[in-house]
C-alpha cells in the first residue's frame with residue numbers, strides 16, 4: 001500500500017527500506033550469571049530426578065500443582081530478617097507493579113489454597129516441582145536459580161502430616177539408592193523455642209525474628225547470635241537459656257528441661273512413635289538446634305543432612321499453621337517441605353549413584369538413494385505409529401556417516417531403504433548389536 005510500513009520512517013511510496021549492514025554485536029552465548037542451561041545430557045539427568053520426585057508424590061496420593069514463576073512481591077515481604085527476603089529477585093514491571101521471581105513455592109501454594117477456598121476437598125495433598133530464584137551478589141559465585149520439589153499437606157493439624165511427608169522423602173531416597181547410613185533427618189519443633197521464650201514473657205511478635213537469628217547458629221559466631229538476640233530485645237538470661245536448650249540432642253533431656261506438659265514434647269514423641277510405625281526410625285534424630293531459616297514455621301521442623309557432613313542441607317520443611325492467615329485467609333493447619341535439585345545431585349555423585357542415561361532410539365532409518373527419501377519417511381512414520389522411536393536420516397549421507405550416527409545415538413536397528421528391495425515391497429533391517437541383516441516385508445515391519 002506504499003504507506004509507512006513496518007520499515008517505518010520512509011517517505012517515498014515505493015522506495016525499498018535502506019539496507020543497513022548492521023554489525024550484530026557478538027552476544028555472550030553463556031546463560032545469565034547464576035543460571036544453567038540443560039543440554040541433552042544434563043536434561044536427561046534432570047528428567048530422571050524429576051520423574052522420581054513425581055513418582056514418589058504419586059505413590060503418596062499427592063496431586064501436582066504449579067504457579068507462575070513471577071509473583072507479586074508482597075507474597076514474600078516478611079519482616080523477620082530472612083536471607084530469602086534479602087536476596088529477593090524483585091523489580092517493578094511496566095505496569096509499575098512490584099513483582100518478584102519466586103524464591104520458594106510455599107507462598108504461591110498458600111495463595112492458591114486461599115483462592116480455591118472451600119471449592120477443594122480438604123485435606124489437600126499437593127506437590128510441585130518448580131524453578132525458584134534469588135538475586136545474590138555473584139561475589140559468592142552461587143547459583144541464582146534452582147528447582148525445588150515441594151510436597152504440602154493442608155488441613156491436618158496432627159503430626160501425622162509431618163510424619164507422612166518425611167516418609168515420602170525416605171521413599172525417594174530409597175528409590176535412588178540412598179540409605180539411612182548416607183543421610184538422616186534432624187528433627188525438632190519451634191514450640192521448643194516458643195515455650196522457652198514464653199517462660200521469659202518474650203512477646204510472640206518476636207518469635208519469627210528469634211528463629212531466624214537462631215537458624216544462623218552454625219553460620220556466625222555465637223557472640224554475634226547473642227548480640228542479635230539482644231538487639232531484638234531478648235535478655236541475656238533468656239538468650240543463655242535458649243542456647244542451652246538448643247544444644248539438647250535427646251527427647252528425654254528435653255523433657256527434663258521443659259517438663260512433659262508442653263506441646264513441643266507431645267508432638268515430638270508422637271512423631272518419633274509414628275516414624276517407628278512408618279519404618280524410618282533409623283533415619284531421624286532429635287536435634288533442638290534445628291529451626292530452619294523461614295520465618296513462618298510454627299511447629300515441627302526437619303532437615304535432611306548427609307552423614308559425612310560434606311554438603312549443605314539436602315531438603316527441609318515443617319509446619320506453618322499461620323501462613324495462610326497472614327495472607328488474609330482462614331487459619332488452616334499446613335506443613336510441607338522443599339527439596340532442591342542441586343545438593344541431591346552432589347550427594348548422588350559422592351555415592352556413585354548417578355544413573356547412566358544415554359540417548360536410546362530403537363531405529364535409525366536411511367534412504368540409500370536420494371529419490372527414496374520419501375519412502376524412508378513413510379517407513380519412519382509407520383514405525384512411529386507403532387510407538388517405535390525412529391531417527392530418520394534427513395539428507396543423503398555416506399553409509400559410514402550413518403553407522404557412526406547409529407552408534408552415537410545407541411540405535412538398536414538400522415533400516416535401509418534401497419531401490420531393489422523397495423521395488424519388491426521390502427526394506428533391509430540390520431540388528432546393530434549382532435550385525436544380523438535380513439530383508440523384511442514392509443507390511444510385516446514392526
Ligand SMILES: Nc1ccc(Br)nc1
Nearest residue numbers: 103133134143145146
Ligand atoms: N531460595 C532459593 C532460590 C534459589 C536458590 Br539457587 N537457592 C535458594
